[in-house]
Amino acid sequence: MTRSEDDLRKDDLRRKIIGLSETSHRKSYYPQLKEQINELSIAMDALQESEDKYRTLVENVNIGIFRTEPWEGGRILQANPALWQTLGFESEEEILSHPVDDIYLHMENRAELMDKLKQFGKIKDYKMEFKVRDGSTILCSLTLSAEYDSEGNIKFVDGVAEDITEKEKKSEALRQANNKLNVLSSITRHDIVNQVMVLEGYLLLLEEKVTSPEQIELIQKMKGSIRSVDRHIMFTRDYQEIGINAPEWVNLRDALKDAMISLDNFQVNIHMEPQDYMVFTDPMVWKVFYNIGNNVVKHSQAKNLYISTDEQDNQLLVVFQDDGIGIEDKKKLFKKGSSSSGYGLFLSKEILSITGIDIRETGLPDEGARFEIIFPQGQYKPVQ
Numbered sequence: 001m002t003r004s005e006d007d008l009r010k011d012d013l014r015r016k017i018i019g020l021s022e023t024s025h026r027k028s029y030y031p032q033l034k035e036q037i038n039e040l041s042i043a044m045d046a047l048q049e050s051e052d053k054y055r056t057l058v059e060n061v062n063i064g065i066f067r068t069e070p071w072e073g074g075r076i077l078q079a080n081p082a083l084w085q086t087l088g089f090e091s092e093e094e095i096l097s098h099p100v101d102d103i104y105l106h107m108e109n110r111a112e113l114m115d116k117l118k119q120f121g122k123i124k125d126y127k128m129e130f131k132v133r134d135g136s137t138i139l140c141s142l143t144l145s146a147e148y149d150s151e152g153n154i155k156f157v158d159g160v161a162e163d164i165t166e167k168e169k170k171s172e173a174l175r176q177a178n179n180k181l182n183v184l185s186s187i188t189r190h191d192i193v194n195q196v197m198v199l200e201g202y203l204l205l206l207e208e209k210v211t212s213p214e215q216i217e218l219i220q221k222m223k224g225s226i227r228s229v230d231r232h233i234m235f236t237r238d239y240q241e242i243g244i245n246a247p248e249w250v251n252l253r254d255a256l257k258d259a260m261i262s263l264d265n266f267q268v269n270i271h272m273e274p275q276d277y278m279v280f281t282d283p284m285v286w287k288v289f290y291n292i293g294n295n296v297v298k299h300s301q302a303k304n305l306y307i308s309t310d311e312q313d314n315q316l317l318v319v320f321q322d323d324g325i326g327i328e329d330k331k332k333l334f335k336k337g338s339s340s341s342g343y344g345l346f347l348s349k350e351i352l353s354i355t356g357i358d359i360r361e362t363g364l365p366d367e368g369a370r371f372e373i374i375f376p377q378g379q380y381k382p383v384q
Contacts, residue, residue, distance in 0.1 A: 088133030259289035300324030
């Protein structure tokens with residue numbers, strides 16, 4: 001363990017003082033000796049002040065801080081008030097009289113925890129259940145670090161324990177509420193879609209019997225309204241799925257291939273030229289790629305779509321460049337339902353924003369559209 005500058009300085013002063021006392025008793029040394037003793041006293045006072053600040057911080061923080069012995073049946077060596085109060089003890093002395101295994105709801109869990117600590121040297125945000133003196137239990141988030149002796153064996157375990165019982169209850173209640181809303185939304189959407197299909201069928205039957213141009217025009221307007229309702233329903237389905245799953249590392253090239261295969265792209269030649277990267281994003285990122293590709297197929301009048309990657313300024317750009325007519329009015333490009341692309345680009349921006357990824361369009365009119373998806377540093381890496 002590396003010694004601090006204060007420790008080294010105090011040892012140096014002690015050696016000087018001892019050397020003076022052993023080599024001479026002449027009065028000429030006394031002023032120098034007195035000065036060095038004063039320096040040592042100042043250093044000791046500074047050390048004491050630092051220890052007092054640390055002790056005050058540990059005792060006043062509302063998160064449990066402790067030190068224990070690592071072996072089975074080991075003792076709790078230190079515990080701050082937040083820990084022993086959370087576990088229902090009356091004082092630090094009382095909790096120190098109990099083996100550390102006693103505070104775990106399941107003693108075998110601690111053994112597993114120590115095995116992991118021996119393997120990794122540190123454990124962060126590990127959920128563990130503890131017993132409270134009144135018989136109840138709490139759920140804590142544990143962070144542990146090992147302190148080693150000169151032979152490399154663990155001599156102490158230092159830990160931080162945060163009571164997350166209420167937080168977990170609220171999170172679970174929120175998950176259940178979201179699940180109920182999603183089920184209700186799915187059932188309602190299914191019923192509406194069925195009714196829309198029935199209405200479309202009635203309109204087709206009516207269209208066969210109508211000959212008046214005015215009536216035929218009205219029927220076409222009704223069919224257009226039905227298609228609009230259907231698009232709104234599909235939008236609610238897609239939007240509901242955003243953020244349901246946690247972000248993860250996704251193979252960029254595989255996601256692009258999956259998205260492009262789904263396109264009706266017989267009118268556009270797709271040139272896939274991306275490098276091999278993993279990107280950290282919402283699993284629905286393939287939907288972003290599909291929406292951009294679909295926008296090219298439907299609206300760009302392009303013959304070619306080039307997909308590539310470009311790493312610059314600690315960012316990764318995934319570029320979609322076509323050779324179509326380009327986009328003249330970009331002000332409402334990523335707003336809900338306010339462009340020819342409908343909801344696709346709005347959904348794409350929402351999906352990417354979950355993990356702090358940006359999207360922009362930098363093409364020129366009459367020279368083709370150019371969409372750039374921007375992955376910031378830390379959210380992409382080469383495929384190993």
